[in-house]
Amino acid sequence: MALLPILHYPDPRLHQSATSVTEFTAELKQLAEDMTETMYAAPGVGLAAPQVNVHQRLIVVDVSEDKNGLMVLVNPQIIAREGEQEYEEGCLSVPGVYSKISRAARVKVKAQDLEGAPFEVEADGLLAVCLQHEIDHLDGKVFVDYLSQLKQNRIRTKLLKQAREEARA
Ligand code: NI
Numbered sequence: 644m645a646l647l648p649i650l651h652y653p654d655p656r657l658h659q660s661a662t663s664v665t666e667f668t669a670e671l672k673q674l675a676e677d678m679t680e681t682m683y684a685a686p687g688v689g690l691a692a693p694q695v696n697v698h699q700r701l702i703v704v705d706v707s708e709d710k711n712g713l714m715v716l717v718n719p720q721i722i723a724r725e726g727e728q729e730y731e732e733g734c735l736s737v738p739g740v741y742s743k744i745s746r747a748a749r750v751k752v753k754a755q756d757l758e759g760a761p762f763e764v765e766a767d768g769l770l771a772v773c774l775q776h777e778i779d780h781l782d783g784k785v786f787v788d789y790l791s792q793l794k795q796n797r798i799r800t801k802l803l804k805q806a807r808e809e810a811r812a
Pocket residue numbers: 733734735736776777780786
């Protein structure tokens with residue numbers, strides 16, 4: 644197991660679209676394990692492969708309080724959405740930034756497991772938010788993309804400054 648470095652906004656690699664997983668290899672399982680360890684260590688409730696610079700359609704999610712609700716989704720796709728909810732979101736790729744984002748209240752997601760077997764998940768509340776947020780990453784979308792241009796510029800400036808200070812430290 645290994646902790647993977649997480650790309651930080653505004654890294655252009657976060658805006659790259661991920662490709663579908665077609666081979667369910669030992670490497671894919673290893674990547675899912677490393678992503679899970681990285682998510683728990685951060686700590687975070689979700690992580691998408693593009694955030695660790697692997698541009699494949701794989702996400703890990705765990706919104707439980709005691710880390711016993713791990714879900715690994717390969718090639719996840721939202722097949723139904725309903726209602727609306729607002730939630731204050733954050734992202735491991737946008738450290739220290741939280742903002743209210745409006746998303747569907749309930750979603751149905753179709754995905755495959757690490758062996759390639761298909762399954763479906765129905766989610767509401769935080770899990771629904773998290774699934775939509777992580778699936779966005781696979782399409783090269785970060786939650787700040789939903790904010791006004793002015794807010795995006797402020798966040799960009801703040802994170803670039805943080806990165807410069809970290810580089811100097
Ligand atoms: Ni994120």
